[in-house]
Amino acid sequence: MDKIAVSAQSPDLDGPMDQRFGRAAGFLIIDPETMESEYMDNGSSQVLAQGAGIQAAEMVAKSGAKAVISGFVGPKAFRILQAAGIRIVHGLKDMTPRQAVELFKNGQLEYADAPARPEDGI
Amino acid sequence: MKIAVASGKGGTGKTTVASSLFSVWPELSAAIDLDVEEPNLHIFLGPDPRRLKTVWLEVPELDEERCTYCGLCSQLCQFKAISIFDGVGLTFPEMCHACGGCFQICPAGALKVVQREIGSIHGNQRFLMGRLRVGEAMSPPLIRAVRREAERIFDPSMDLIIDAPPGVSCPAAAAVRDTDFILLVAEPTPFGCHDLKLAHQAFEPFGIPMGVAINRSGIGDDEIYNYCSGKGLEIMAEIPFDRAVAEAYSFGRIVARFSEKMGSIFRILADSIRRKVLQHQAK
Numbered sequence: 001m002d003k004i005a006v007s008a009q010s011p012d013l014d015g016p017m018d019q020r021f022g023r024a025a026g027f028l029i030i031d032p033e034t035m036e037s038e039y040m041d042n043g044s045s046q047v048l049a050q051g052a053g054i055q056a057a058e059m060v061a062k063s064g065a066k067a068v069i070s071g072f073v074g075p076k077a078f079r080i081l082q083a084a085g086i087r088i089v090h091g092l093k094d095m096t097p098r099q100a101v102e103l104f105k106n107g108q109l110e111y112a113d114a115p116a117r118p119e120d121g122i
Numbered sequence: 123m124k125i126a127v128a129s130g131k132g133g134t135g136k137t138t139v140a141s142s143l144f145s146v147w148p149e150l151s152a153a154i155d156l157d158v159e160e161p162n163l164h165i166f167l168g169p170d171p172r173r174l175k176t177v178w179l180e181v182p183e184l185d186e187e188r189c190t191y192c193g194l195c196s197q198l199c200q201f202k203a204i205s206i207f208d209g210v211g212l213t214f215p216e217m218c219h220a221c222g223g224c225f226q227i228c229p230a231g232a233l234k235v236v237q238r239e240i241g242s243i244h245g246n247q248r249f250l251m252g253r254l255r256v257g258e259a260m261s262p263p264l265i266r267a268v269r270r271e272a273e274r275i276f277d278p279s280m281d282l283i284i285d286a287p288p289g290v291s292c293p294a295a296a297a298v299r300d301t302d303f304i305l306l307v308a309e310p311t312p313f314g315c316h317d318l319k320l321a322h323q324a325f326e327p328f329g330i331p332m333g334v335a336i337n338r339s340g341i342g343d344d345e346i347y348n349y350c351s352g353k354g355l356e357i358m359a360e361i362p363f364d365r366a367v368a369e370a371y372s373f374g375r376i377v378a379r380f381s382e383k384m385g386s387i388f389r390i391l392a393d394s395i396r397r398k399v400l401q402h403q404a405k
Contacts, residue, residue, distance in 0.1 A: 049381060
């Protein structure tokens, strides 16, 4: 199974997810079969005045992940992830990266066909 | 001479002061509203300005046939307007600041120039203003375009009174640079003083003479007076906090024409500014 990138507030699989995508603290790149994970810090995107989503999406695409799980993926990041052939699940909150991946593996999460809108909040 | 009326904090009375200065200015002058996100000086000056031109920015569009995905343009771009990686190439025109660097650096000629509308210029014989397109985030290029238009259409002997946008970042800097005098409008409150300091610090590197007009004088505290005297910033006018001023403003009337007292405050201010500019130019 392909690797999954989950926006996370810390390198801990059982820590909190980060609802934000572009300005997430980092990403856990998770192998859903072994649940082995690697943490990529996203601090360099967080400090950008603009274009955080673009930079974070490029980083995730380069990690080799083929799916993204997050809370709020905006329009620019969505375009890049789509162009890179990465499927997107968003709208998740109040869970850990491990729980999110378990739901994903059980087929309980749906792929998004549109970016999050501002009114969806964070 | 070019006089910029600016402030760190919004709502301190820039338009009140700019419209009044323009109305009492003793030489032939034109007024320019560079607060392009919310221009309102025309309401005071009338008649309604005509739309003169649309302002565009030159932004890149990717020709996927020609692109070699080398990524040079995307590495060069400081604003993430181009994303190139692993055979994926996307442009984000709304992020582009139109520096033109990507067109220069592309070895494959794969970037085509396209135009993004950022706003429009409106005016009449003695007035110009910019109006930013709703949804557009980038005002400095429009501010610069309005200033170029002013250079083009107004006789060089005319003085310019510039109503600058509030704040201390790029839009305000684009409006006040290359002027002969910056008049900072501030309120004598802790908040007003805080933002006056920011504006003073932000504009000082331009080396343009500055002075302060205190609006709503009579409220607040002494902090702003202490700051100005400590920094050698001259307080060139004090506009009293007066219900009549607010009433005149709310009816779109020029405050300097409201009463003899107000008129004299602005005539004295105009004279002091002109004297300071001439003194500075003589040096």
